[in-house]
Amino acid sequence: xxxxxxxxxxxxxxxxxxxxxxxxxxxxxxxxxxxxxxxxxxxxxxxxxxxxxxxxxxxxxxxxxxxxxxxxxxxxxxxxxxxxxxxxxxxxxxxxxxxxxxxxxxxxxxxxxxxxxxxxxxxxxxxxxxxxxxxxxxxxxxxxxxxxxxxxxxxxxxxxxxxxxxxxxxxxxxxxxxxxxxxxxxxxxxxx
Numbered sequence: 001x002x003x004x005x006x007x008x009x010x011x012x013x014x015x016x017x018x019x020x021x022x023x024x025x026x027x028x029x030x031x032x033x034x035x036x037x038x039x040x041x042x043x044x045x046x047x048x049x050x051x052x053x054x055x056x057x058x059x060x061x062x063x064x065x066x067x068x069x070x071x072x073x074x075x076x077x078x079x080x081x082x083x084x085x086x087x088x089x090x091x092x093x094x095x096x097x098x099x100x101x102x103x104x105x106x107x108x109x110x111x112x113x114x115x116x117x118x119x120x121x122x123x124x125x126x127x128x129x130x131x132x133x134x135x136x137x138x139x140x141x142x143x144x145x146x147x148x149x150x151x152x153x154x155x156x157x158x159x160x161x162x163x164x165x166x167x168x169x170x171x172x173x174x175x176x177x178x179x180x181x182x183x184x185x186x187x188x189x190x191x192x
Contacts (some may be wrong), residue, residue, distance in 0.1 A: 001026040003112075004046035006064075008032055011054045012103065016078075019108025037067055049115060052078040052103060061086055065093035074119030076111050078103045096122070138176040145179035148186045 003026050003185065007013040020028055031037065038191075049071060050065055051057045064066045068075045076097040077090060085127045097115035099107075142164065149160035164182070166173045 001048065002044060002046045003028050004041055004044050005030045005052070006037065006049060007052040008034065009052070009054065012054065013188045014053060015103055016050050016108055019105035020112070021105075021107060032102045037063075038070055041071060042069065046073060048074045048076070048112060049074050050078070050108070050112065050118075054080050061089065064087055064175055065095075068095055074115040076115040084108060092123075097145075100190070106167070133170065138179075141176055142179040145182040146192065150180055152186075 001021070003020060003023075005013050005016050007016070007030070010030075010032060013032065017028055017030065029046065030049075031040050033040070039060060049068075051068075053061070053064060064077070071094075072163075075094065076098045076099065077095045079086070079101045080101055080103075082098070082100045087098055096119040097111050099111055102111070111112060142161075145164060146155075146157055146160040148164055149155045150157060153160075155162075155163065164175050164178050168178045171178070
């Protein structure tokens with residue numbers, strides 16, 4: 001496992017590093033410079049990012065939230081103090097674990113595990129949602145194509161669907177692809 005520790009303070013980064021000593025088979029990279037952070041983390045290609053921000057200003061938080069949005073990796077963020085707004089912003093930015101006043105070596109491993117599990121669970125939810133939205137969009141497209149065939153060819157709904165299905169099978173394509181072609185052709189020929 002490749003772990004990036006982002007912390008401007010070498011002493012605080014050492015606390016996180018100490019907490020990771022018990023994690024077998026991990027490569028640890030410490031990034032202390034904020035400038036070029038996204039590029040540096042891109043070079044490291046970590047499996048997880050642990051950020052210790054101490055008492056960050058709003059600008060620093062926004063900068064790190066921008067980084068977390070780009071990464072697509074589990075992120076655990078440690079801060080000394082927080083407020084509702086910062087917590088909400090971190091969740092919106094994709095931070096998997098937001099720990100207030102909890103930077104201690106013995107807590108690092110459980111927090112790391114939690115961040116990875118929450119990230120994976122959230123990723124599965126996002127994937128399921130995208131799949132459901134895709135299927136819904138395809139269903140709407142098929143329904144639109146059926147209506148076009150019903151209006152223009154006088155088909156009943158089962159006949160329109162059978163025509164779409166037969167054409168898809170004959171052409172080795174998905175029904176949604178044929179439906180999209182029907183809708184596009186209809187639009188090009190002046191339909192709405």
